Amino acid sequence: MRIVVGAVAAATLALTTLTFAPSAQAGAAYDWTPVDVDTDQGFRALDALDAKTAWVGGDGGGVFRTTDGGHTWDDVSPPGSEELLFRDVEARSATEAVVLSIGEGEASRIYKTVDAGATWTETFRSAEPAAFYNCVDFWPGGKRGIAMSDPVDGEWRIITTDDGGDTWEIADTSGLEAPGEVGYSASGTCLVTAGARSAWLGGGGTASNIYATHDGGRTWSSADSTLTPGEAGGVFGLGFRNPIQGIAVGGDFGLEDDGVDRAAYSTNGGRTWKNSTSDLGGFREAVAWVHGRTAIAVGPNGSDITHDNGRTWKPFGPAQTRFHVIDCVKGSCWAAGAGGRVGVLAR
Template sequence: MTSPSWRFAQTATSNTLITLDVVDAPRGHTAIWAAGGGFRGAVGGAVVRSVDGGRSWRDVTPPGGELDEFRDVEAIDHNHALVLALNNEVTGEPVRIYRTVDGGANWQQVFRAADPKAFFSCMAFFDHRHGLAVGDAVGTKFPLLETVDGGRSWHPAPAGGMPDTVPGTGALATGTCLVTKGRHDAWFGTTGVGGGGRNPQVFHTRDGGRTWTVSETPLPGTATNIASLSFRNLRDGLAAGGNFDPRNNVDVGAVARTSDGGASWALGGTPAGFKNGVTWIPGHRSTAIAVGPDASDITTDDGRTWSRFDRTLLLGVNCSAQARCWAVGKDGLAARLVLPRR
């Protein structure tokens, strides 16, 4: 297969964008929502939106959000979306979730953590009403929030069905550390825990978050982290991430793959550098894209091998159901994936 390429566009911000959600909008257009801020210590939160396939962009950052770090955006359609803002050390604000129903013209704060130290990393929706959010472990349990009304309200989910984890385990706030497939299945990936001697794990629910199972990945080293997950169907999935090697001052990429819904994992090929985001390309069997600070890579064999095709710093990647794939990254850059003709 001839290598793909990115077609770049400048969005309505110069702040680094970290995550995005791409949805097929009415009249054949593609809506792209992206969010970011706080990458590598930089200040400057932003939420941007395009409803014409990336030809034009608007800055739709919630009021005061220029001081925030937005690490997840979940788009229901071209007008309805939610964004997750992390704890703000400058303003003292805790984790918050904002919701818009008018394309970002107005935002409503629909969740505000009571504990300023509480940390929630990612959100994901099963459908337009039911969704979950996951945070860093509190003691030996991962906290979950759930919504059953499209994100209008969020409440703690029962913890009784959640397996224990090692204290200090977290989930990287990349926007895709928690993903869903179908009406009831969801997965989230964790950081490795050196003190617990445990490699990164993947938690899986088959009943919308009431009960969970957990499996350990073979990603090498307890300093390795899962940054992003993607499932092509209920069985075939990828977990991408890596670690920083201080001895050689390089980012090291790592990928694990599953063909049984996450019950077991095998090592995939090694991509070029740490991977912040990974996604399957709908309609292109066995093909996925992974992006990170060092490079973009493609696999055409279910993650067994990877090939670098671009060196631009990109941090989030997502495809719509119609295989319209976009990535975002440094300085407010957006990129549309161009695949060679088959």
Template sequence: MSAAQRVQIINQNKSVSIRGLSVVDDKIAWISSSQGYIANTLDGGNTWKWRQVKGFEKADFRDIEAFSAKEAIILSSGTPAMILKTTDGGNTWKVKYSQNDSTYFLDAMDFDKPNHGFVMGDPIKNKFLLLETKNGGNNWQSIDGPDAINSQAAFAASGTCLILKATPTVVTGGGAAEVISKNHSVWQHTSLPITHGQNSRGAFSISGDRKRLVVVGGDYINNKRRDSTVCYSINSGQIWLSANSFPSGYQSCVEYIEATTFLSTGTAGTNISMDGGKNWTQIDGQSFNVCRKAKRGKLVLLAGDSGKIGIFKK
């Protein structure tokens, strides 16, 4: 393990699984979890205020997008599939989208501007569900999503199988490990050198800057399997290369830190790459689901099962 980087645990003693994490700046961050819980911090992750969203005690909030200490959006993945918004720091929430059809399962959400974002869900009739908002999550419209082959899906593991750069970009698993992005009006599918072919395998997360991108994944059932868990691109996703050395196993989330540094995490531990995804070193052996860096700042947080929260130190 690296002596320079480590993960400082902030024990919350909560019996919830945290998958949603949004870091606004070096002080403000939000998390969303199972059993209808959300929490936020105003001091960089050292202390957290927890709330159970009234009426949603059984909801599994798989992703969250926060904009300030007051405003955030959460999505409930299963039936009913819902999107909720708060403007008062999480004290009250309003439903902005609801779908009782059991075929709807929401996986991830991302915004490129405070008023503009997307939510994606599992395929319905061989087409990925894609919702768009143009007014800060107050209204959502279904738009034409990419095609999906049989048994292909996205993973609601960390909310990072969808990112917005110039266009929406999706990574998938199951029947096919692909990166799918929109070029003008056409969805382009590119195969990834990531293990796939079973429902537990595939690409789970994507992150990067304009040219350098990294995708992580693996097999969450066989989470110690290391091969075919990471690939990277240095030309904006035109060509994808398998890593030279791999992380400690299955990784559900990757986050771009700076320059050529990426951090990834999963149930098999937390790993770092200093060379753009080519080689990886384990820095922590504990299980996490998600790692995110501040939109404005340097704070990096991690979160996982049993209410576990970590602060990345370097």
């Protein structure tokens, strides 16, 4: 999506430690702990493997990796990538990862490393001037993957891989007609997968629909997200904890303090969506499941938490804890934002 590039990348963000009590069911308090990277690049690409290992990608072509919980970071950026905007990273291990750069035409690229970033191979470069790739994800096992672009000729463009991202092919799809709709490259979560063959994508523009596939991307169906669409509004982040239960968050990135009707949830695999019964604290760019019924949404003016699968939300922490992207795994959450900011939320 063209209008989101660099929209808030120049913001100077401060991160402070915070504590909150999620609920009696959660059984523990959480703290945001700063583990910032020594760079001023803004981060919107993040993939966490566990409490020790995570990868982040930046708006200055940077890719960084930690294997010690964020105490130290290695700059493992692809050579000559300084002009690229990395907005999604998907890691299979501490040594293997795929990163997506966004932009019109050839600026949309995918790189892969299998040696912890010592070397990179460019495995995809868009040959379509009208394409603008936003997000990429993989199904369990890391072999089958999928990436999406803004609509080309009125239909979402999908590419898929069956070899871990070594090669990509344009998919022959049906059900993805979306004239006037756009994707948002805000957090690498406008396209997500779950289960063996399910995936969902969302966006905004003339409509704010969420598209679902349950056959690996061959056919798709659409549903109204209930989030308000607009030139800068719609669905920015999706999160499914299984092929049935999902959450969508978004809003209008020009109205970051407006949290009214900015979240929705699905209990039937995305066939239908219901608007959350309480509002978010503002515009949110990403959401991730922590454990059980608990999920966290993040955005440029703070964070929110739900303990009932997205039906109701409560803000937590000061507004200074601003992030663009969040990823949770094995009870721990990582988040990242502008100015090289990274935080860990561990049980």
